[in-house]
Amino acid sequence: MLLLILKRIGLGLITLFIVSLITFVGVEVLPGDACTTYLEREAYGAALDACIKRLGLDVPAYERYLDWASNVIRGDFGYSLSGEMPINEVLGPRVKNSLVLASVSILIGIPLAIVLGIITALWRDKLPDIMISTITIFSMTIPEFISATLLILIVAIWLGWLPGIVIIPSDATFYELLSNIILPVVAISMIMTAHMARMVRSSVIQVMASDYVQMAILKGVPYWKMVFRHVLPNALLPAINVVALTIAWLLGGVVVTEVVFNYPGLGRLVIESISNRDLPVVQALAIILASIYVGINLIADLMTLMLNPRLKSLQIRK
Amino acid sequence: MNEIIESVKNLSIGFNSQKGKQISILRNVSTNIKKGETVGIVGESGSGKSTLALAMMGYIKQGLFPLKGECLFKSEDLLKMSSRQLEKIRGRKIAMIPQNAGQALTPNLKIGYQIDEALRLHTDLKKTERDKKISELLNKVRLPSPETMAFRYPHELSGGQQQRVAVAMALAGKPDLLLLDEPTTGLDVTTQAHVLELLRFIAKDTGTSMIYVSHDLGAIAQVSDRIVVMYAGEIVLEGPARKILKEPIHPYTYGLLKSIPKLSLDGLPSSMPGSQPQPGSINEGCSFYDRCNLATDHCKKNSPDLEHIKELDTNVRCFNHKELINQNNNLQTSITKKSNNSEAIEVLKLKDVSISYAKQKFFDQLFDKISDQNPTVKDINIDIKKGETIALVGESGSGKSTILKSIAGLLKTKDGQIKFENDRILSSDLKMRNPNDLRAIQLIFQNPDESLNPNHTVEQILSQPLKLYFNLSGEELKKNIIELLKKVRLGKFYMSRYPRQLSGGEKQRVAVARAFAAKPDIILCDEVTSALDVSVQAAVLNLLQQLKEDLGTTYVFVSHDLAVVRAISDRVAVLYQGRLCEIGPSQNVYKFPSHPYTEVLLGAVLEPDPDIKPKLVAEDVVEEKPPEKGCSFQGRCPRKIGNICNSEVPPWQIGENGNAIRCHINIEELASLQQ
Numbered sequence: 001m002l003l004l005i006l007k008r009i010g011l012g013l014i015t016l017f018i019v020s021l022i023t024f025v026g027v028e029v030l031p032g033d034a035c036t037t038y039l040e041r042e043a044y045g046a047a048l049d050a051c052i053k054r055l056g057l058d059v060p061a062y063e064r065y066l067d068w069a070s071n072v073i074r075g076d077f078g079y080s081l082s083g084e085m086p087i088n089e090v091l092g093p094r095v096k097n098s099l100v101l102a103s104v105s106i107l108i109g110i111p112l113a114i115v116l117g118i119i120t121a122l123w124r125d126k127l128p129d130i131m132i133s134t135i136t137i138f139s140m141t142i143p144e145f146i147s148a149t150l151l152i153l154i155v156a157i158w159l160g161w162l163p164g165i166v167i168i169p170s171d172a173t174f175y176e177l178l179s180n181i182i183l184p185v186v187a188i189s190m191i192m193t194a195h196m197a198r199m200v201r202s203s204v205i206q207v208m209a210s211d212y213v214q215m216a217i218l219k220g221v222p223y224w225k226m227v228f229r230h231v232l233p234n235a236l237l238p239a240i241n242v243v244a245l246t247i248a249w250l251l252g253g254v255v256v257t258e259v260v261f262n263y264p265g266l267g268r269l270v271i272e273s274i275s276n277r278d279l280p281v282v283q284a285l286a287i288i289l290a291s292i293y294v295g296i297n298l299i300a301d302l303m304t305l306m307l308n309p310r311l312k313s314l315q316i317r318k
Numbered sequence: 319m320n321e322i323i324e325s326v327k328n329l330s331i332g333f334n335s336q337k338g339k340q341i342s343i344l345r346n347v348s349t350n351i352k353k354g355e356t357v358g359i360v361g362e363s364g365s366g367k368s369t370l371a372l373a374m375m376g377y378i379k380q381g382l383f384p385l386k387g388e389c390l391f392k393s394e395d396l397l398k399m400s401s402r403q404l405e406k407i408r409g410r411k412i413a414m415i416p417q418n419a420g421q422a423l424t425p426n427l428k429i430g431y432q433i434d435e436a437l438r439l440h441t442d443l444k445k446t447e448r449d450k451k452i453s454e455l456l457n458k459v460r461l462p463s464p465e466t467m468a469f470r471y472p473h474e475l476s477g478g479q480q481q482r483v484a485v486a487m488a489l490a491g492k493p494d495l496l497l498l499d500e501p502t503t504g505l506d507v508t509t510q511a512h513v514l515e516l517l518r519f520i521a522k523d524t525g526t527s528m529i530y531v532s533h534d535l536g537a538i539a540q541v542s543d544r545i546v547v548m549y550a551g552e553i554v555l556e557g558p559a560r561k562i563l564k565e566p567i568h569p570y571t572y573g574l575l576k577s578i579p580k581l582s583l584d585g586l587p588s589s590m591p592g593s594q595p596q597p598g599s600i601n602e603g604c605s606f607y608d609r610c611n612l613a614t615d616h617c618k619k620n621s622p623d624l625e626h627i628k629e630l631d632t633n634v635r636c637f638n639h640k641e642l643i644n645q646n647n648n649l650q651t652s653i654t655k656k657s658n659n660s661e662a663i664e665v666l667k668l669k670d671v672s673i674s675y676a677k678q679k680f681f682d683q684l685f686d687k688i689s690d691q692n693p694t695v696k697d698i699n700i701d702i703k704k705g706e707t708i709a710l711v712g713e714s715g716s717g718k719s720t721i722l723k724s725i726a727g728l729l730k731t732k733d734g735q736i737k738f739e740n741d742r743i744l745s746s747d748l749k750m751r752n753p754n755d756l757r758a759i760q761l762i763f764q765n766p767d768e769s770l771n772p773n774h775t776v777e778q779i780l781s782q783p784l785k786l787y788f789n790l791s792g793e794e795l796k797k798n799i800i801e802l803l804k805k806v807r808l809g810k811f812y813m814s815r816y817p818r819q820l821s822g823g824e825k826q827r828v829a830v831a832r833a834f835a836a837k838p839d840i841i842l843c844d845e846v847t848s849a850l851d852v853s854v855q856a857a858v859l860n861l862l863q864q865l866k867e868d869l870g871t872t873y874v875f876v877s878h879d880l881a882v883v884r885a886i887s888d889r890v891a892v893l894y895q896g897r898l899c900e901i902g903p904s905q906n907v908y909k910f911p912s913h914p915y916t917e918v919l920l921g922a923v924l925e926p927d928p929d930i931k932p933k934l935v936a937e938d939v940v941e942e943k944p945p946e947k948g949c950s951f952q953g954r955c956p957r958k959i960g961n962i963c964n965s966e967v968p969p970w971q972i973g974e975n976g977n978a979i980r981c982h983i984n985i986e987e988l989a990s991l992q993q
Contacts, residue, residue: 209380210421211416211417211418211421211422212421212422212423212424212425214377214416214422215414215416215422215423215424215484216424217377217408218372218375218377218408218409218413218414218416219408219409219413219414219435219436219439219487220404220405220406220407220408220409220410220436220439220440220491221405221409221435221439222405223401229424229427229435230424230427233426234424234425234426237426307426308426309425309426309471309473310425310471310473
C-alpha cells in the first residue's frame with residue numbers, strides 16, 4: 001500500500017517535471033524572449049539590456065532552466081514583469097480568492113449534485129426525475145458565459161439585488177466577500193452540479209439494476225435501508241474521480257466565469273498575464289495548475305483505493 | 319407432508335409492447351408446492367421459468383406486470399401485498415438463492431454483515447447470539463474456517479464459496495420455502511456436484527421445501543422430487559421426477575432428453591429442429607407445433623390444455639401424448655455414430671509449450687522474453703492429426719482457452735514451439751504470421767452475440783473473410799456466401815439480416831459459416847455450445863460433425879462440458895492447472911479414466927438420470943496457482959502417495975488402452991484401484 005502511494009507520488013512528480021519542461025521550452029521557442037515580447041516597441045537599448053540582466057536571459061537556456069526549477073522547488077517563482085514585484089506576491093491574493101470561490105461552490109454544488117442525482121435515480125421517469133432532469137440538462141447545455149451574463153442582467157441589473165461585478169477590497173471581511181461571490185458561485189454551480197447530478201443518476205440507476213440489489217430486496221431488506229447500505233456506497237464510488245476533476249477545474253480558476261464577473265482569481269490571472277505577455281507569470285501558473293490537477297487526482301485515486309474493498313485487497317495481495 | 323405451502327393459480331405475467339399490445343411471457347401457470355418437497359422447474363432460456371420463480375416471492379421484474387392469476391403463500395396472495403408486508407415474508411418465509419452469488423452479494427459489505435443483516439431482519443437474536451449463529455451457518459454450509467470467513471469480502475472467495483455464503487444467508491431466516499434460481503450454473507463441474515450435495519442435505523436436514531429452477535436437467539434430476547417442464551411461458555409437463563425423466567410423455571421433453579449428450583454414450587445426440595418461439599409470436603395452436611414431429615393439423619389450430627394422466631400421476635399439455643407412452647425405451651439409443659476420418663499426417667504440433675500471463679519486466683521486454691518460473695501453462699506436448707477432433711477439457715483455470723489463444727496467435731508463448739504442416743514453426747506473434755497461415759487457422763468463439771458485429775448484416779459478416787483471403791467480389795462473392803449459408807443450413811434470405819434478428823442457434827451457425835469461409839485446415843472451437851440451449855446445442859454439434867466429415871477439417875475443441883466433449887471428440891486431453899494430466903482416445907479416456915483427476919472430473923458429472931449419482935472423491939478446493947514443483951494435482955488428489963507427488967513432476971506412462979497419463983502411481987495399479 002505504502003509502496004503504491006510512493007509510486008503514485010513519484011509518477012505525479014515526473015508529470016510535473018515534464019510540464020515544467022514543456023512550458024519552459026514553449027516559452028523558449030517563441031520568437032523573441034521574455035523581454036522583447038514584454039517591452040514590445042521599447043525593446044532596445046538600455047531598457048532591453050536592463051531587462052535581460054534582471055531576468056538573467058544572458059546565460060544559456062539549460063542553466064536558466066536549472067536555476068528556475070531549483071527556485072520553484074524552493075517556492076520562489078521569480079519576478080513578474082508587469083507588476084514589477086515577486087510573483088509570489090501577485091499569486092497570493094489570487095490563490096486565496098480562487099480558493100474561496102472554489103470551496104463555496106464545492107460545499108454547495110457537490111452535496112446538491114449528489115442529492116439531486118439520487119432523487120432522480122430513485123424516482124426514475126416519475127415527476128421529480130422529469131422536473132430535475134429537465135432543469136439539469138437545460139443548465140448543462142447553456143454555455144457559462146451566457147448563463148453568467150443572464151444572471152447579471154436579471155439579478156444585478158433588473159432586480160438590483162446583488163452587485164454585477166465583483167470588487168473585492170484587499171481587507172474585505174468574509175461576509176463582504178460572500179455577498180460578492182453569490183452570483184459567480186451560482187453560475188459555476190449550475191454547470192457543475194448538473195454534470196455531476198447526471199453522473200450520479202446513471203451510476204445509481206446502474207447499481208439499482210444489479211443482482212445484489214435484487215438480492216437485497218428478496219432478502220427482505222427495507223427500501224431505504226437497502227438504498228443506504230447496498231446502493232449508495234457502490235454507486236458513489238465512481239463519482240469520486242469526477243468530483244476530483246471538478247475540484248481541480250474549480251481551483252484552477254474558472255476562466256470564463258471569472259472574466260465575466262471580473263473576479264480576481266487565478267483564471268483571470270491566466271488571461272491577464274497572457275495578454276500582458278508576462279511570461280514568468282504564465283510559467284508559474286502552468287506549474288501551479290498542473291500541481292493542483294496532479295495532487296487532487298492523486299488524492300482521488302487513493303480514496304477510491306481505500307473505499308473499494310476489491311481494489312484494496314488486490315493491492316495488499318500484490 | 320401433503321400440506322400445500324405455496325400455490326400458483328392461473329398466473330399470467332406480461333408486458334406492453336411498443337405497439338401497445340399486451341404480450342404475455344407467462345401464460346396460465348398453475349402449480350402447487352407441498353411441504354418438504356423439492357420441485358424442479360426446467361426450461362430453456364426464455365421459457366419463463368425465472369419469472370415464475372420470482373413471482374413466487376411476489377417479485378415482478380421492472381417492465382413486467384401480472385395480467386391475471388394469483389400466487390398464494392399460505393392462502394395469502396403475494397402479488398397483492400404491500401412492500402411492507404412482503405419484507406416480512408421475503409427472507410423469513412421464502413428465501414432466495416441466486417444464480418450468480420458473485421454478483422448477488424453486495425461488493426462493499428463483508429460476508430458476516432450480509433448474513434447478520436438477514437438475522438437482524440428476521441430473528442430476535444441479540445448481538446452475541448447472532449455472532450454465534452453466523453459461524454454456525456457458515457459451518458453448516460461447510461465453509462472452511464467460519465470464524466474468519468465472516469470478516470472477508472465477497473470477492474475474496476471462490477465461486478463455490480460465494481454460492482455457499484448465499485445458501486447460508488438464505489438459511490438465516492429459517493424459511494419454509496427456498497427458491498433456487500440456477501444456483502449451480504457457472505460453477506465448475508466438481509464444485510457444482512458439491513454444492514448440489516449440500517443443498518440435498520439441507521433439504522433433508524431442515525425439511526424445507528425447495529423450488530429449483532434450472533435449464534440443466536442433470537442438476538434437476540439430482541435434487542427434485544417433482545419436475546415442472548416449461549416451454550414458451552407454459553407448463554407443458556409436470557409430474558414425479560422419475561416419471562418425467564424416464565418416461566417423458568410430452569414431445570418437447572422427449573426431444574430435450576434425447577438431445578442431451580451423455581457420458582455413457584459414444585456419439586452425437588439427435589437434435590430437435592427449430593428454436594423456442596418468441597413471446598407474443600404465438601397466436602393460436604400449440605406453442606410447440608413448429609418443432610413437433612407428432613403434430614397434426616388439429617395442433618395448429620387448437621391449443622391443448624394441461625391434462626391429468628392418472629396412471630402416471632402426470633399433467634401433460636399435448637393432444638398426442640399417447641403416442642409417446644411406451645415409446646421411451648429408445649430414449650437412450652438414438653445416437654448418430656460419428657466416423658473418425660483422421661489421417662496419419664500431423665497437421666499441428668505443440669512442442670513443450672509454456673504460456674505465462676506474468677507481466678514482462680523492463681529488461682525482459684528489451685530481449686523479448688518472459689521470466690516466470692511457474693507459468694500458467696507448462697510443458698504441453700500434443701500432436702494433432704489431420705481430420706481429427708481433439709478436445710481440451712478441464713475446469714476453469716485449467717489453461718484450455720489459453721492454449722487455444724496461443725495456437726491462434728492471440729497470446730505469445732513463453733517457451734516451446736507450435737508447428738504447422740511439415741514441421742514449420744508458426745510465429746507466436748500474430749503479426750509475424752503470413753496470410754496463408756492466418757487463413758488456415760480459424761476461431762469460433764463461445765458467445766456469438768459478442769463475436770458477430772451487431773451493425774453488419776450476415777452478408778457483410780461472411781463477405782469479410784472471402785474478400786480478405788480470396789479477393790472475391792461481385793457475383794462470385796454472393797454465390798460463395800449463399801453456398802456457405804447452405805452449408806450451415808440457413809436459407810439465402812438470411813443474407814440481409816442483422817445478428818439481433820437471429821436466434822442464438824442461428825447466430826452460432828453464422829459464426830461457424832464465417833470460420834469455414836476461410837477454407838481453414840484447423841478450426842479452434844472455444845466453448846462453442848456453452849451459450850446455447852440444450853436443444854440447439856445438439857443441432858450445432860451435429861452440424862460441426864457433418865462439416866468436418868465433408869471437408870476434412872481438424873477441430874481443436876475446448877469445453878468444460880464433459881458430455882459434449884465425449885459426443886464430438888476423437889481424442890481428449892485433460893488439463894489441470896495448465897498441465898496435461900491425461901491424453902488418449904475419447905472412448906478409452908471416458909471408459910477407463912486412469913489419471914486421478916480424470917476420475918474426479920468424470921465422477922462429478924451430473925446426468926439427467928435420478929439413478930446415476932455423482933461420485934465426490936476430492937475436495938472442491940480452488941487453487942489459485944499451479945504448485946511450484948511436483949505434480950499439478952497434488953493439492954486435491956485423492957490417491958496421493960506421498961512426498962514424491964510434491965517434489966517431482968510425474969513421468970508419462972502409456973496404458974494398454976492407449977491413454978497416456980502423468981502420475982507417479984503405476985497405470986495398471988490405478989486401473990485396479992478404480993474397480
